[in-house]
Amino acid sequence: xxxxxxxxxxxxxxxxxxxxxxxxxxxxxxxxxxxxxxxxxxxxxxxxxxxxxxxxxxxxxxxxxxxxxxxxxxxxxxxxxxxxxxxxxxxxxxxxxxxxxxxxxxxxxxxxxxxxxxxxxxxxxxxxxxxxxxxxxxxxxxxxxxxxxxxxxxxxxxxxxxxxxxxxxxxxxxxxxxxxxxxxxxxxxxxxxxxxxxxxxxxxxxxxxxxxxxxxxxxxxxxxxxxxxxxxxxxxxxxxxxxxxx
Numbered sequence: 001x002x003x004x005x006x007x008x009x010x011x012x013x014x015x016x017x018x019x020x021x022x023x024x025x026x027x028x029x030x031x032x033x034x035x036x037x038x039x040x041x042x043x044x045x046x047x048x049x050x051x052x053x054x055x056x057x058x059x060x061x062x063x064x065x066x067x068x069x070x071x072x073x074x075x076x077x078x079x080x081x082x083x084x085x086x087x088x089x090x091x092x093x094x095x096x097x098x099x100x101x102x103x104x105x106x107x108x109x110x111x112x113x114x115x116x117x118x119x120x121x122x123x124x125x126x127x128x129x130x131x132x133x134x135x136x137x138x139x140x141x142x143x144x145x146x147x148x149x150x151x152x153x154x155x156x157x158x159x160x161x162x163x164x165x166x167x168x169x170x171x172x173x174x175x176x177x178x179x180x181x182x183x184x185x186x187x188x189x190x191x192x193x194x195x196x197x198x199x200x201x202x203x204x205x206x207x208x209x210x211x212x213x214x215x216x217x218x219x220x221x222x223x224x225x226x227x228x229x230x231x232x233x234x235x236x237x238x239x240x241x242x243x244x245x246x
Contacts, residue, residue, distance in 0.1 A: 012055050013216075014053075014114050015056065016214070016216055017217055018213055018217050019123055021221060022114065022115050023127070025111065025224060026112070028228070030108060030111065032228060033103075033107045034104070037100060038231075038235045039096040039099050039100055040234045042100060042231075044227060045107050045231055046103050048227045049114070050106075052110065052220075053110040055114065056114045056115075056118035057113045057117050062110070065106065065109050065110070069109075073098070076098060076102070112145075117152075121145060125138065128141060128142065151188065154184045154188060157184075
């Protein structure tokens with residue numbers, strides 16, 4: 001069980017960042033996504049966080065996340081248009097305003113990918129524990145972060161297995177991808193939860209992150225500050241996109 005919490009990270013750009021820097025980026029980016037309401041400001045943050053995610057994840061993974069957010073946005077556009085046609089006086093909206101929640105979701109997913117795929121969970125757990133957080137908080141956080149690379153690995157295995165047994169139509173898609181993914185996700189979640197419950201992670205033998213901040217850390221933090229300032233200026237002085245009637 002304890003081995004479930006040990007992960008190997010690559011040698012990408014994000015892997016060389018201090019874990020404290022990545023935690024600070026996640027916290028600041030999440031708060032900024034909640035506070036900012038301008039689609040232009042959120043779009044700038046989404047582009048910056050996508051660049052951070054590319055430092056830890058593959059290009060195909062980041063593109064799949066963007067395609068998923070685009071699909072959900074198009075889905076929302078379609079139903080909003082149907083509601084507007086049925087009840088014209090009910091909705092006043094435009095495409096930019098409707099994209100705000102999806103941009104916030106994209107920012108959060110990019111930050112999570114950057115943290116989960118570039119940070120060994122044993123290092124993250126040791127860092128969170130050093131902050132003297134209660135066990136009911138830092139253990140579930142470690143389990144949640146550890147679930148991300150596990151889920152991506154399960155998707156790759158199910159995809160490879162589905163290629164060996166090609167199905168036909170929606171029935172084959174349901175049997176070959178959807179059902180195995182649900183059961184595999186539940187199994188992985190139960191495995192990680194049991195590992196935490198049996199104290200499979202502990203301070204004994206866990207890797208530590210005691211290195212000093214490098215020039216890379218300072219460069220990323222400086223760039224993040226510039227992006228936040230630019231996003232705030234766009235929020236205050238940028239074009240105001242007012243809702244339009246259907």
